Amino acid sequence: MTIRVVIADDQMMVREGFSVLLNAMPEIEVVGEAVNGREAVARVAELRPDVILMDIRMPEMNGIDATREIVAADTDAKVLVLTTFDLDEYVYQALRAGASGFLLKDASARRLADGVRVVAAGEALLAPSVTRRLITEFSRLSDTPRAPTSARVGDLTERETEVLVLIAQGLSNGEIAEHLVVAESTIKTHVSRVLVKLGLRDRTQAAVFAYEARLVTPG
Secondary structure (H helix, E strand, O other): OOEEEEEEOOOHHHHHHHHHHHHOOOOEEEEEEEOOHHHHHHHHHHHOOOEEEEEOOOOOOOHHHHHHHHHHOOOOOEEEEEEOOOOOOOHHHHHHHOOOEEEEOOOOHHHHHHHHHHHHOOOOEEOHHHHHHHHHHHHOOOOOOOHHHHHHHOOOOHHHHHHHHHHHOOOOHHHHHHHHOOOHHHHHHHHHHHHHHHOOOOHHHHHHHHHHOOOOOOO
16 A cells, blocks of 8 residues: 655755655655645645655645644554754644654655655654654653643553553653563554554654653653
8 A cells, every 4th residue: 555645845955856766666656845834734634645645844834733633633643853953942742632653754765655655644753863762851851740641641541551651761652562571463552452442643742641640750
């Protein structure tokens, strides 16, 4: 099945470069481009892509607000945020807005294509350097978990809570299955139930939830 992609970036060279790289990859097709966040929202509504590569800093509407609108529209499109700096101050905000992952703009063509495939499949994608930044941001949160978040933890079974913690630690389904000594299909079922019970979009939001509920302590 072909993965349909929209590229949102205010720099024409970036859009054209990524288009060439992705269109050369099997099972990936760039179906549209956007020069700002507002146009990105419109392109998603019009083209119904599977993945949108979203720059954070764009005119008229930034990538964070655009991500928030796309997620609120309840589309199936997954947002993969592209950032120039690994210490981007807006990365955490974009994650909270519903982005499914992050990549640095200097990522290799293979890394970019793999990233598109990963988020299209519903997995989380965080570049290691960006993950370190997120941990720093989480560390700056108050020591008291937010009440609504904390209360929702009670909806999970003990095993589901365990799986949620491992997701937040960055483990894949296969790694979680190995850690808990169960079948990977069983873990997929647990992950699906966790997302449904907590009303979350994907594994990235699940990781945010785990940190905010203080199920995982940064550091």
